[in-house]
Amino acid sequence: MKNSCDISIKHLTRVEGHGNISIKVVEGQLVHAHWEVVESPRFFEAILVGKSWWSAPSLCGRICGICSIGHTLASIRAIERAFGFEPPEQTRTLRLLLKHMETLQSHVLHIFFLAVPDFLNADSLLSLRAGRPEIVELAARLKKLANDGADLIGGRRLHPTRLIVGGFTKLPRQDMLVSLQQRLRQTRHELSKAAELMHSFVLPDFQRETEYVSLKGETRYPFIGGMLLSSDGVIKEEDNYLEMTNEYLTEQSTAKWSRLSRDSFAVGALARLNNNGTLLHPGARAMADSFGLLPACHNPFYNTAAQLVECLHVVEDSERLIGRLLATTWQNSRATPIPRAGKGVGAIEVPRGILYHSYSLDKQGIITKADCVIPTSQNHANIQHDLTKLVAESAASGLPDSEIAQLAAMLVRAYDPCISCSVH
Amino acid sequence: MQKGLSYLGRNLPRPRVAFFEFTSCEGCQLQLLNDEHNLLDFLNLLEIVTFREAMTSASDQYDIAFVEGSISCSEEVAQLQEIRTRAATLVALGSCACFGGINQLRNRFSDSDWPSRLVYGDSTIPMTPLPKVLPLHALVEVDLQIFGCPIHKGDVERIVTNLVVGKKISHPNYPVCMECTAAGHICLFEHGEACLGPVTRAGCNAWCPAERSGCQGCRGPAEVANLEELEQIFQQRGIPLEVMLDYLECHGGFPEWSARLRQKLATATTQHTS
Numbered sequence: 001m002k003n004s005c006d007i008s009i010k011h012l013t014r015v016e017g018h019g020n021i022s023i024k025v026v027e028g029q030l031v032h033a034h035w036e037v038v039e040s041p042r043f044f045e046a047i048l049v050g051k052s053w054w055s056a057p058s059l060c061g062r063i064c065g066i067c068s069i070g071h072t073l074a075s076i077r078a079i080e081r082a083f084g085f086e087p088p089e090q091t092r093t094l095r096l097l098l099k100h101m102e103t104l105q106s107h108v109l110h111i112f113f114l115a116v117p118d119f120l121n122a123d124s125l126l127s128l129r130a131g132r133p134e135i136v137e138l139a140a141r142l143k144k145l146a147n148d149g150a151d152l153i154g155g156r157r158l159h160p161t162r163l164i165v166g167g168f169t170k171l172p173r174q175d176m177l178v179s180l181q182q183r184l185r186q187t188r189h190e191l192s193k194a195a196e197l198m199h200s201f202v203l204p205d206f207q208r209e210t211e212y213v214s215l216k217g218e219t220r221y222p223f224i225g226g227m228l229l230s231s232d233g234v235i236k237e238e239d240n241y242l243e244m245t246n247e248y249l250t251e252q253s254t255a256k257w258s259r260l261s262r263d264s265f266a267v268g269a270l271a272r273l274n275n276n277g278t279l280l281h282p283g284a285r286a287m288a289d290s291f292g293l294l295p296a297c298h299n300p301f302y303n304t305a306a307q308l309v310e311c312l313h314v315v316e317d318s319e320r321l322i323g324r325l326l327a328t329t330w331q332n333s334r335a336t337p338i339p340r341a342g343k344g345v346g347a348i349e350v351p352r353g354i355l356y357h358s359y360s361l362d363k364q365g366i367i368t369k370a371d372c373v374i375p376t377s378q379n380h381a382n383i384q385h386d387l388t389k390l391v392a393e394s395a396a397s398g399l400p401d402s403e404i405a406q407l408a409a410m411l412v413r414a415y416d417p418c419i420s421c422s423v424h
Numbered sequence: 425m426q427k428g429l430s431y432l433g434r435n436l437p438r439p440r441v442a443f444f445e446f447t448s449c450e451g452c453q454l455q456l457l458n459d460e461h462n463l464l465d466f467l468n469l470l471e472i473v474t475f476r477e478a479m480t481s482a483s484d485q486y487d488i489a490f491v492e493g494s495i496s497c498s499e500e501v502a503q504l505q506e507i508r509t510r511a512a513t514l515v516a517l518g519s520c521a522c523f524g525g526i527n528q529l530r531n532r533f534s535d536s537d538w539p540s541r542l543v544y545g546d547s548t549i550p551m552t553p554l555p556k557v558l559p560l561h562a563l564v565e566v567d568l569q570i571f572g573c574p575i576h577k578g579d580v581e582r583i584v585t586n587l588v589v590g591k592k593i594s595h596p597n598y599p600v601c602m603e604c605t606a607a608g609h610i611c612l613f614e615h616g617e618a619c620l621g622p623v624t625r626a627g628c629n630a631w632c633p634a635e636r637s638g639c640q641g642c643r644g645p646a647e648v649a650n651l652e653e654l655e656q657i658f659q660q661r662g663i664p665l666e667v668m669l670d671y672l673e674c675h676g677g678f679p680e681w682s683a684r685l686r687q688k689l690a691t692a693t694t695q696h697t698s
Contacts, residue, residue: 016477039551040553058637065449066451140463140464147458158458159573253549421449
């Protein structure tokens, strides 16, 4: 079947940041299919040099507007580990609860605002107000719950104000936590409606055997710290993250790329589910089964479904965490760790995969060296390899240009790339 | 989209609006999608024709351009100039656009190539970093600034509504301290903590001090702001001036002040070590 196309998408829409897709096919044969990252670098690793330990979390939160809570927490974890400070259980529980609110907010943003328009042939979620108002309202309700929860715990939904090295500047009101717990319970029903919607979509049928990397759950689905695990069997300590990420530079990207056992690997919701699916809470596990995600799925388009499963998991887990918080007597939430010279690594599962911050500090706690490895930068090479296979297969089967372009854009969106983050 | 928008019985045209982002975390655009309870009413004020992060279609025909981010690569300069020629009103959205934001912290290194060498070595990348990060007004005329890192949605809604109905837009000229005191928060200096509330432009309802976090001046200086007095407050409270410098230079809103303080501290160090 003869099919030639020359597709150039400059600044792909409905993704965070700036990326281009360039595809050339001649008579059904792929010439190239490039994923290019053309985002301005911000040099956070330089910016941090000379800054004090206490200022890093708030600066690093500004790496990203969508996952600012995750960056702040990874930064705090790196510093606390460098100082040998172990946060008490109450602080750990509140941090995890706050992180769950970010996961919910970010996943809902991707599922509804960025991905859903592809499946309903719409220009944007907001353009569905006339025909499918119930979807817009569902998205707004879910996002509002997550944002209200983030305000309650972190002080502010974007660039949190209460999170500091050592704990929190302020604690949430207990009665507000009770009402958050009630709202979370009602949200299970909302998420089942979202799952019905997702089941009505036809996700592209595409597979590529992939290495998946995530934190390794021990008794619970992993979010903050711990061992690193690849589905190809590589296991590393958190401190040895460099052996997991193996960053390198390419001319087509201002973000660094990563590889491990193969040419590329994937991180994110699908990777976490593939590596830790048995640790999901019961409702989330049933939802994962309904999408055929367990025990493992190698279709990158299903990352969006995996995100929805994680939405339910974090809702179920947040109910549990609030129950635990309410059952205990609260302690002072703020400690001041004592600076010492050293190095610390903080690994956190943020919505798009594992985020690593690592700092070297002098004895006053001034940062002398900083390294941040962002999940989207770990995914770029995998997006590139998926894109190559997807376009080759689509061209060989004679799909028209417009469908190839649409599939390519949907593939990149399925990874929910956070491009400005990846070029931190 | 609803038609026939009116205000006090007067029919209003809905301006064609475009959103753009340069070097930034895109958080300010994300803030526009927050406050879900009145999001749809707010959006109904505007006819959004370009918003890359949320919609597929785009148009070059717009009245108002909201521009987020600072300018840090040469490729961004021409794009900004192009936006300027098309927009009747160009709005700088957030601290990065107004002052250079967090990104301008790389300007403090005397060797402007060092950050790039640190991250990329000698490798070629598809963008060309400028020696210094710039705010929008350094390159084009800016009609309106919306301050903050992040922008405060309530502030934006007030400003945008005034813009659409043609009311005069003004920013508070008093400092964050006024809002903080009025709300009855305990002064952070009383806790021995640093805060730029006394010198920073209000309008955020003391967003950070209300949560017991020091103001880092993301909205730039208030109309009457006194560096010498602030220095004295820091010294009286035993807070090192290095901390004050970190706060002042964080978002780029106090470039002269932070340069002066940096110089002063460098001189003191030289005298101390010599």
